[in-house]
Amino acid sequence: xxxxxxxxxxxxxxxxxxxxxxxxxxxxxxxxxxxxxxxxxxxxxxxxxxxxxxxxxxxxxxxxxxxxxxxxxxxxxxxxxxxxxxxxxxxxxxxxxxxxxxxxxxxxxxxxxxxxxxxxxxxxxxxxxxxxxxxxxxxxxxxxxxxxxxxxxxxxxxxxxxxxxxxxxxxxxxxxxxxxxxxxxxxxxxxxxxxxxxxxxxxxxxxxxxxxx
Numbered sequence: 095x096x097x098x099x100x101x102x103x104x105x106x107x108x109x110x111x112x113x114x115x116x117x118x119x120x121x122x123x124x125x126x127x128x129x130x131x132x133x134x135x136x137x138x139x140x141x142x143x144x145x146x147x148x149x150x151x152x153x154x155x156x157x158x159x160x161x162x163x164x165x166x167x168x169x170x171x172x173x174x175x176x177x178x179x180x181x182x183x184x185x186x187x188x189x190x191x192x193x194x195x196x197x198x199x200x201x202x203x204x205x206x207x208x209x210x211x212x213x214x215x216x217x218x219x220x221x222x223x224x225x226x227x228x229x230x231x232x233x234x235x236x237x238x239x240x241x242x243x244x245x246x247x248x249x250x251x252x253x254x255x256x257x258x259x260x261x262x263x264x265x266x267x268x269x270x271x272x273x274x275x276x277x278x279x280x281x282x283x284x285x286x287x288x289x290x291x292x293x294x295x296x297x298x299x300x301x302x303x304x305x306x307x
Contacts, residue, residue, distance in 0.1 A: 100159040107166030121289030141219040145174035161185040187233040196223035225266030234271040234295040237264040
């Protein structure tokens with residue numbers, strides 16, 4: 095694989111595939127990044143397996159800097175991977191609506207017939223969350239505030255959020271920056287402004303508040 099100066103690895107969330115990150119891919123490329131998309135069968139296998147596969151995928155790169163952007167469950171997969179011993183190139187992490195403190199919607203799904211099967215082997219990870227950041231990578235979170243989504247079918251989160259994940263569920267100690275944006279859990283993947291903010295954090299270690307990068 096041809097070496098690049100800096101690359102971004104995109105990691106999709108539950109029920110999606112790498113196709114769901116296509117718009118974000120194009121938007122980040124427009125910001126000057128080389129991008130690769132990691133694909134995994136989100137409900138087939140536990141998060142430990144997914145993180146091992148992501149490590150193998152990331153290790154194929156010769157980039158001098160290696161950033162990660164993960165949507166929802168994808169962010170948890172990234173953090174699990176980075177907490178393993180590794181010799182990956184340095185870089186930053188942007189999480190998009192990842193339930194670091196656990197998802198009440200995932201917990202409520204256990205009460206619905208077939209709910210456990212829908213979440214598959216990652217249901218424990220989604221229910222409990224994973225807020226363990228790594229010291230050597232600055233990590234930022236973009237959380238949505240437009241509460242429209244499948245979570246409403248399960249009664250919603252009861253708090254401000256993106257319709258699937260509550261804002262409070264996206265917080266943990268050690269985040270370098272935390273940005274609220276008027277997007278839903280899914281529409282954040284298609285927002286040019288979300289991509290611009292993600293690129294800003296990857297470049298500078300902070301979001302645009304509102305000074306242009």
